[in-house]
Amino acid sequence: MTDETTGGYPAARLRLLQDDTAAGPARRAALARLTDDWLAALLDRAATEAAVSGIALVAVGGYGRGELSPRSDLDLLLLHNGSADTGAVAKLADHLWYPVWDLGLELDHSVRTPAEARKAARDDLKVQLGLLDARHLGGDPGLTAALRTAAYADWRESAPKRLPELHELCQERAERQGELQFLLEPDLKEAKGGLRDATALRAVAASWLADAPRGGLEDARTRLLDTRDALHLVTGRASDRLSLQEQAQVADALGEPDADALLRRTYEAARTVSYAADVTWREVSRILRARSVRPTLRGLLSGRTAGRGERSPLADGVVELDGEAVLARSARPEHDPVLVLRAAAAAAQAGLPLATHAIRRCATAAAAAPLPEPWPAEAREQLITLLGAGAPTVPVWESLEAEGIVTRLLPEWERVRCRPQRNPVHTWTVDRHLVETAVRASALTRRVHRPDLLLIAALLHDIGKGLPGDHSAAGEPLARDIAARLGFEPRDTAVIGTLVRHHLLLIETATRRDLDDPATVGAVADAVGNAGTLELLHALTEADALATGPAAWSAWRGGLVADLAKRVAARLAGEAEPDTGGTDEPTAEQERLAVEAGRTGGPVLALHTRAEAPAEDGAQEPVGVELLIAVPDQPGVLPAAAGVLALHRLTVRAADLRTLDPIGNGPVLLLTWRVAAEYGSLPDAGRLRADLVRALDGSLDIPARLAERERAYARRARATLAPPPRVTVAPGTSRTATVIEVRAQDAHGLLHRIGRALEGAGVWVRSAHVSTLGANAVDTVYVTRQDGTPLAETEARQLAETVQAALL
Template sequence: MTESIEETAGPDGTPGPARETAPAPDGGYPAARLRLLQDEAAIGPDSRAALARLTDDWLAGLLHRHATEAGLSGTALVAVGGYGRGELSPRSDLDLLLLHDGRADRGDLAALADRLWYPVWDLGLALDHSVRTPAEARKAARDDLKVQLGLLDARHLAGDAELTGALRTTAYADWRESAPKRLPELHDLCQERAERQGELQYLLEPDLKEARGGLRDATALRAVAASWLADAPRGGLEAARTRLLDTRDALHLTTGRATDRLSLQEQDQVAGALGMLDADALLRQTYESARTISYAADVTWREVGRVLRARSVKPMLRGLLHGRTAGKGERSPLAEGVVELDGEAVLARTARPERDPVLVLRAAAAAAQAGLPLATHSIRRCSAAIATRPLPVPWPAEAREALVTLLGAGSHTVPVWEALEAEGIITRLLPDWERVRCRPQRNPVHTWTVDRHLIETAVRACALTRRVHRPDLLLIAALLHDIGKGWPGDHSVAGETIARDVAARLGFGARDTEVIATLVRHHLLLVETATRRDLDDPATVGAVAEAVGGTGTLELLHALTEADALATGPAAWSAWRGGLVADLIKRVTARLAGERRTEVRDADEPTAEQERLAVEARRTGGPVLALHARAEPAAGTGDGSAPPDREPVGVELLIAVPAHRSPGRRPSTSPAGTPGVLPAAAGVLALHRLTVRAADLLLLDPVDDGPVLLLRWRVAAEYGSLPRADRLRADLARALDGSLDIPARLAERERAYARRARAVLAPPPRVTVVSGSSRTATVIEVRAQDAHGLLHRIGRALEKAGVAVRSAHISTLGANAVDAFYVTGADGEPLSDGAAHEVAAAVERALQ
């Protein structure tokens, strides 16, 4: 057959170069390709590999025939990129490199390339091609990171195998040599792509390749592993990547197009091609795969950063900085059994998760509050431990408080929670979580999947904790408000039942459980009523009042409503909606105005033990202490005893101190000329690293005997052992006589333990006057982020304001302190409104 020269169109439709028209193809490859793609088993790794082999043979035949005809040697055809990995989806691009040793004529090489590329274009296949010598390929790789990444997957197809082998060897050597400089560039590319494409695990129409957690990220992890600097967690990673590739295969076959975007209108067809029940099942599997890849990427890039930082500091200098052998990181304590090491929260050397099932929550809370990632190996140790020795049900108070602390860490909660979820810990702790995990939300208003929306609501609720009297109940309700979406029917109704079970599992009492269930059941009540009902109708306001039952629950529901809307998406909340809800709240509050506030209470009657200590304090004239082990069972034993290698989770500490009586017969919480008892006692506990979970203060003032201040504390060691009672008593005596400078010691302690990365940005403190709560005293309520020395600062501020603390009720709810102080003026009477607000403002300034 005579061949001729003619003008042809290139792959983009523009006039192409003159080329020789070859005889028409025999139909072998196109027909075989079509048969393969029409096979019922055309989706999956075997199909992709078979398509790659079929394409290999076809391209190898083209090179052999045309190179032989042209008399060319020293050439090789190389597959790179996805084709180089042997993974060809039905509409995948072909990434090809025609490699040559530089001895052939350029014109002959161009003619050979045309005879290779045009048959590919004639079949309608996308092609990324280049013609280079090994030296040119290496230079292109140095200039272009994407070219360098493609060469890491180089695979020989035909021609001179030694030429390909030498290029692969040098490509890997160049990559490992340049990795310290190029990995940060690769990380930047991944982040820029994520900002453009979003997170695959939350998108209703995700791009399977380009979105964060997609196939591009999986390829980047392979490149990191090839650098030998770090490696990704392997558990489930390959299976996740395979599922995304299978989904792309089905997408290509159902659409007939080379697309990576899983559009809504195509999801049912793709699900059917994969043998799935429906589009929701498809999206859930896709989200789970993306979540696995995203988590692996987070861990891997964190490890890359750690390795590169370590390489940037010379070993000798590192040893001088840390005062220890080079290579050993400095450990800073975060909580009992948890330390900071190399920018991560890790388990301490002495930690025993198999004996301490609360440790995983304590570590997660400490990491989130410090704004640190939780080390993968530590999570896995805890995961293995709780699989064999789970938390007792109901949970002990320490576990419940740790969960609330974790949820109250703001945006830092999200990565820690996702790390726990990636290792299967969340569903072990909260089995009902499995039904909402990775569950898509088809409403376009929603930004997140159900589970991420719940966490995002807790993040938003964290900023509103100063508005409510029970921030712990707000955060738990935020976590559970949509938990019913995993069940058929009205998710609010189903969620109420689940919330009751979960709250009981967490160890909440009957009253708190009822509040949580009410919040979940009615989490849509306020916004739906405010925007759809006539607020001037008394029946409307009455129905809401009846549903919530009290002002305390109404206050929590208002905050939950706002947090839920803000976490849903930008279209779910506005100033208009907020104004309508606020108006409804005002009307319902007026309806419930007769309700007595139950969250702030006056002093309780002293117990027999407190009376005994008061008598002893009067007799000795000094402070008297008594410590009692908490009756609550310690986690992991179920019988009230502590695990063999741990201290009891907390103690009750009773302190009785004689108080000074002024000439006007007003008892003072300060012995004459000495610091106040409340700030002194609180400061001593802070110095000994005791966390105050709850406290009550009561002033006994009988007519005949001297007044005595009684303080009852529920405390726990933040880490380490509980201090001895005699040391506490000695330090308290020194604080009361003025020989122990507590503010200076606390400041010194803070400097010594100052961390490089500080804790979350908490909402500012809020100090208010609670009117109508007592006829004999003024109630000052403080809501603030719990911190070392917080109660000491409050006590000092009240002392400087010249008021007497008659009683106090201290509560630490997770990371939030909610404290109420009953104070009187110099005459023993409640403060005037103006004076009360001045005291509140002074305390608030002292806490800022």
């Protein structure tokens, strides 16, 4: 490629991209101008050589908007009036496209007459949207101007038909890509709230039918574009996905302190775009619905026009109009500070969106006349009503948040707003998770005596995230202060504080502690204090887990929490612990297996495939597999069994180990596993038993087989940035054993390595409780010396260090 074809463009482009003083819109515009000049020169030279006239080179799409990111493709349309020979036009096009390809730039190109371009637009919505951003680069400007004029006229004429099609495309893309504001690795362009949606809003505005809320929209779009620019420069490729391994570098390039700050700013931008899109599409639907209704003679005589329905009262100062909750004509938000909460509660209860103009009127009034502190009783009741409305709460809350009302009512909300959660178990950002927890809690309000306390605790349970230290401990004083400001009595604020402080207590204890140990139940009872708080905590635990994500709750976990709650309730009532059907007594099948193992002196297995019980919302839990193993107590049972499962590609989701002596011939270990096949079908129980026998007698070298498997897996697996494992001693949780907690990335043979380390340390595993949440394993093991006594503090610490070293 010669200097004649490049014109020094590559060197100038490289200098511009390497210039740290040029960034953002200025760099995109400069890059577009530089590219414009180069392509215009190419066109002039090519047109002269091919002796072609009546042509124009047009930029469309993002390039047409003059927003050229470092690795963006060039969307080009070569227009010709049809007078030139088609061969000459094709030769001219080759002289344009090949220099672009030679530089390694991505190119989306077409050659058309104006009539052909308009026909292509009628047949393809994406082509029509691209023409709305058409910009002249070279050749005959009249051709470009005429096409632009025709494209806009065609768009406005076809908008009633095309806008629903565009909306459907946006919805399909959102379902496929997810919501940008909640994704740990978002696609900045395709996800909901991304650059595609911002472009769609421009198209809606160009139709003259409706327009998006403009507040902050352009800044949000600029922020997304800046982030994509930095991503292009960091990766050196045309990528729109903000991957985890690149976030720190992108943050540094944008001057953000860390990757979390980058994600938060990105989420804020996406939330602005997403909210604008929701409001705009709602308005488009209303307008198109009104256009489809023919005015009746009665309507004309009464003065009512199509699309302007009757006002139906919803609450004092709030009415329904055209499918939205709006303020009544007599409403005076400047004299009624509770009106915004009343309107929000009424909208959510009716399942309606809250009109944007109503929110903005209330926001202006609230800024001038905020709620007194403590809040009046009506304000508190309206907030509780809003939180208790179920799923319709979410869009109403998002509207309030978009207009700044939530942080005005609850200043502490600003810390959790758009805050990312890097644990993959979590589906939502912190603020959305809190709202989702309230939604889940609203379905449980019939189970508790104080639903108001449950809903407020659900909204505030993670309010301490973002502060140093344990977020539960940090959140308790914040929750107490907020509850007092809302007007709750001191006794109620104390309950809310306790719920926030201990919102993880039941789930962590039930899945990681031995419920047969009296110290376990006693510790929970001491923390909770009374039956009323326990009732609320049980419901909050379920709501929190359901709102976290599918990996955080199941019928099995729910059963464990219910078992613990019953035991604690009995302790608080001064009664003997109830027969809960939990782990205190073996089931008939467990007893049978233990007897058989004691009689034969070898392992006995049972493998069951079953669907979990339906969840409370009616959804069926995934099919689960339960594996029961009974084997006479002997060294190495836990690592052997775990190793065999790993060899057969069974992922352990939960496990429980206990000791029985069913016929008095000596202890039998009973292992209850919840497993899933990594891929393929489940292994045969007979093969599992045969391998377990070989593992126990030493003829099957499990460590060598697992090492071989890990080497093979490492060659195929994508590297993950997982934190190192952490093994700690949980002091004071048992009077009869030492409790070791292991937190690590779930991996092949993890439980086998833990078991081997414990066996090598010469301790006796009294019981074990394994829990896997997404990619994170949390395993709790109760160990003693061989004489059955707990380990000394120094011994316990050394054991934890030994296990941790085995996992590194």
